[in-house]
Amino acid sequence: MTQCKALLISAPSSGSGKTSVTTAIARWHARRGLKVRVFKTGPDYLDPMVLQRASGHAVYQLDLFMGGLAHCRALLAEAAQDADLILVEGVMGLFDGKPSSADLAAAFGLPVLAVIDASAMAQTFGALALGLQKFRSDIKVCGVVANRVGSAGHGVMVGEGLPDDLPLIAALPRNAALTLPERHLGLVQAIELPGLDELLDGWADAWGAAVKPGFEFATVRFEPQTAFATPPLLLGKRIAVAQDAAFSFIYPANLDCLRKLGAEVLSFSPLKGQVLPDCDAVWLPGGYPELHAEALRKHPSFFADLREHLAAGKPLLAECGGMLCLAISLTDGDGHVHPMAGVLPGQAVMQKKLSALGLQSIDWPEGSLRGHTFHYSSLATPLAPIAIASNPNAGRACESLYQQGSLRASYIHHYFPSNPAAIAAFFAG
Structure with a gap:
């Protein structure tokens, strides 16, 4: 004690x-x-x-x-x-x-x-x-x-x-x-x-x-808690994580989870012009891409690197703002339309009012994960979701999970420690 x-x-x-x-x-x-x-x-x-x-x-x-x-x-x-x-x-x-x-x-x-x-x-x-x-x-x-x-x-x-x-x-x-x-x-x-x-x-x-x-x-x-052994399911894997003012919604526990699974976490800043590191998987967390859409579009290789990464069949998890920058276009709060990476079919549009808020539980193919949603945007996509979340408080926010090839995207901000094994299974490819 x-x-x-x-x-x-x-x-x-x-x-x-x-x-x-x-x-x-x-x-x-x-x-x-x-x-x-x-x-x-x-x-x-x-x-x-x-x-x-x-x-x-x-x-x-x-x-x-x-x-x-x-x-x-x-x-x-x-x-x-x-x-x-x-x-x-x-x-x-x-x-x-x-x-x-x-x-x-x-x-x-x-x-x-x-x-x-x-x-x-x-x-x-x-x-x-x-x-x-x-x-x-x-x-x-x-x-x-x-x-x-x-x-x-x-x-x-x-x-x-x-x-x-x-x-x-x-x-x-x-x-x-x-x-x-x-x-x-x-x-x-x-x-x-x-x-x-x-x-x-x-x-x-x-x-x-x-x-x-x-x-x-x-x-x-x-009370001390008996530590649960985390098997190194991602040992030897290099996971690149976008991390700057555009991609900042990152739980420290998520990074800890990846490292405990054996992964090497490589942070990079697209806003600073840094290129996507040599990696086995990518995590694009949420943030404010709508405030930095022009800078992201002008990056000499960011979108092209993501397209190449996915063409190679490597896993990419995009959450909320990270998902928006993968769409064909992103319309910001002032109505300006910005071409984005175009690897996720559909258009993202910022709204004046809150679009969704609430805790989320969702069944990935690899297992159940928990997290939350909170956004002021909408995404119109022809993709059919592979899963739809439930809300423990019976709220209206029940987000979709999309998959196209090795890309997985959702408005959900996932909490990796809720199921490390499922996270490892996805990022392992």
Whole structure:
């Protein structure tokens, strides 16, 4: 049994400030020389990029659906062996979704810090906080943060009526300068924000000035998880992974999975003009090809290399944005049509509204995989899907899986650890 100070940061709803508070706490303690490990509940790529910069360590997903209980337990236990502090940022509201952030807190005994946007309330703040604390008896909401208070007096007011076992940990003032820009899929990527470190330091300073003296993180015991042996099914295989601002939606656990399977992972950046490495397989993850379509089209060999790779019968997995750049054309948000690689029949078009969102389970020919979908585009293709995903929350988003030769493509962002053997069977060719 390994012990480590730990906390899950949640809220009544999205937009309350979970990411900024988690980031502030991580940065504040990392600057003081502590080893901080941060996890993100549920599928997300953009928040973890910021959290990684704040903590100085890769941010992994904790998702009871995508990864499962044993996988999440192993990640936490491994982190606890080396970390001084573990922070877990929740998803949506504390009790939203199946599984929810509360389910995760209950599974691992994580105390919960509730972040409440206090900008439009006074004493009702206490009632809302108390409701979060009492709604489920199997979790412990240990304190609250009043976010975006208008003044010191407002910060005092919202804390009135809180019981002794639900203290106000901090009242953070509203500050328009300490905000991150957003676009259609969420936060702008960390690598696109040159002033990010100054912003993170500003958040940390605000936390340090606001946190109540004497606040201590609870120590949590994490059970060690017996490691499951991963056979080196990809030993000797070289897998090229596009990785830059156009192809950035990559779970660290996916790369770990490929390496544990024995593969050599070769990262390359099409946006920097780098050529496709000599490889046995390619993974084109999601990202923002629509923002970089012109640069991708002007790359002297990228599309031609992909066509040659597929002509040789080598495996290529394309997910969401990676799939869009393989279509005949991609129409961006401004209506400009960009010729793409043309190896996937069909046209991709960016939409003004959300097209799909939800967890996904899909049966590949090699076995069942889990993941999620989140996109603002559509793909019109004559290809018939070889499989259609199901949504565990009965949502409308049920994505198709397409195959043409050695190309496999889908809007699904697959979580490789959900079935390493299936991933290995595909990439092995």
